[in-house]
Amino acid sequence: MKILLPLIVYLFLLIDAFNAVTSSVRDLVQPLIEIKKNGTGNKLAIHAWPKVADLPAQHIPELLNAMNRANPLGDNWIRAAISKISDKRDSTLPIDEIIQFLNNYSNHADSRVEAFRIIQSSHPKRAELLIPGFLNDPVMALRREAVAKKLSAAKKETNKMERINLFNEVLNKAREIDQITEVSNALKEDGVIVNLKELMGFVVDWQTIGPFDNTERKGFNFIYPPEQKINYHANYRGKSDSVKWTPLSTEHELGLININEQYGEIKEVVAYAHTRFTFGENMNTQFRIGSKNAWKLWVNGELLFARDEYHRGKTRIDQFVIDGKLKKGTNDILVKVCQNEQTQSWTKQWEFNFRITDQEGSVIHSGN
């Protein structure tokens, strides 16, 4: 008992000291987590940052944990502190703990990626060994590392059937556009055609109505009847004639909805595209739209985003990724696409593409 008592006291003191340091790191980093829009919180963060950046490397896992609670601005504050700490090449860097953090899917995507970057720069060989394990990772930035490795191996396979099998495995895992198209092109060379439209989940069947007037670009903010109520049987006054809902589908490889096909290459006009998307549960999702025209997007009557810009670059896949929600059952999705007055050859397009994914980028198909 005489021996045990001091040991117990020592252990309690050790736990207290640990808790004190942990809570003090938590307190130190808190202003970086509380950063808000419009520079709010900068004043406090300015005082906190040098102290956080002065911590020994052993506290990096706590800073990664703090990134779990920060917004993207706070993430950058913390990233800069980790970078400054890493400059010191402190031998106390707890690499195993950081790997543990990386492997824990419950940590936030950005903090896990930051953990991987730390491992890459301090222990590149260990980082390399971790990559194959990212093949099913919900974080796209990590998964793409594993996909790239597997794709590279598949390309080296000399047996055609084996190669096709490997490419198909890669395709099954890839989530990012550049990698999907790269595999698709490689398979095409081996005579296999991939249905990208289906694979990437483009919504291809719409009802459209138009053209409404967009003279002087005023139609963008003008509320035409489809914004108030969807009624496929209604007729409305359009730009020059009565307009009604008509179906428009696409066979385009990447799901491009070409509105010119419906109404001709006309200018200073507005069209609406509507679809009903059926889903089995309530879920936070990402609505991914591409358009070189001005556009607005409503989901279940809620305006999610509006972009008043014409022909600055081409229509791209996932050009805008907008957070939103699908509800269980039928979801109303309405897109307003505007064409302006420009007459140059590169301003003819009146188009968009659209798909829905979960928050990790995996495709969601309609249950229609």
Added chain:
Amino acid sequence: MIKILILAFALLSLNSLHANWLNFRGNQSNGFSASKSLIDLNADQEGAWRAKLPGRGLSSPIIVGDKVFLSASSGVKQETLHIFCFSGSTGLTLWERKFRATGRTICHEKTSVAASTMTSDGSKVVAQFSSNDVFCLTLSGDLIWLRGLTYDFPNAANGLGMSSSPLIAKGVLLAQVENDAYSFSMGINMNNGETLWKKDRPRAANWSSPTLFGNGDNQTIILQSKEGISIVNPKSGKEMYNFSEGASTIPSSTPAGNILLVPSNGMTALEIQAGQEKAKKLWSDNKLGPGTGSPAISKDRFLVINKANVLTCARIETGEILWRMRIKGPSSGSPIATDSHLYFFNEEGLGQVIKINDKKGEVVASVDLEETILCTPAISGNGLYVRSDSFLWKFTN
């Protein structure tokens, strides 16, 4: 004659205070350096170096003492934003900070998310990216503050990318964020990153950069847009003078003493009394319109490269054309000049040194870096710095 001497003295005194190169196109945003001219561009010269970059960028280097600062972007979506500090003497990386873009990173293939040149007040540096992320750091790489202006205002973005370079005046950072969907300029407190003022700007894509005009208490900032130019008080954002005859949205205005060269109707020269709310148009000439790059000042002359790769030398005060010569283009960056030489890199990586006087221009040296170059070089002390797609280069005498 007296006016010319005053102009030359003003240019010399402003630039010879130190060998820094603090902004896009130099300390006075006019492409002029009082440094001794380099007469050769030899990558093998002792003291010359090149440093590998992790990603592309159209931004130019800036220089504070022996430190060279540069931004770059990398990643499949250019989502990683890099800020570098190199040793000017050795080319070694002194520090690097990496951030993640909080705004949109989609841009035209030719440009980059790292398109805006950094700026410095001599003790801090600021980098702005096409994602409208803004970072203020000490010269040692300590973060002072940051802002995400597209994070704050989600429609502040251009589908082709943004490129206006920020400036510091009177302790205020001026960030110009102008595009079709949502345009504004903002004055940010350099000490703490707080917004001092924000003013709506014409809703139109604008890649030109703000320009410093005047000095000391009379220092103002020129904002340029398709509608013209606006001279604003950096502390309040209050407009002091407006020129409404339109201006280019790519090349920027160029100050030369109390004269401002505006890329408007070709080129227009305005005489502006610093701190006063009036200006006098001196001349306007559509033969002096720039291509993508902005003019450079040298003594009482300015030099401008047009879309047809013709370099023209003209008098600042009168617009009188002194000589013209064809150079090897095409170019995206702006030329820079000393009293006696002009330096210019074309898109294919060909660097040209042109000896200039009142009578003619003559190519006296060239170097082929065999890399795409879309930015403007920088001069400081005995070094000329330029960034290509993969490297930052230093040339020296």
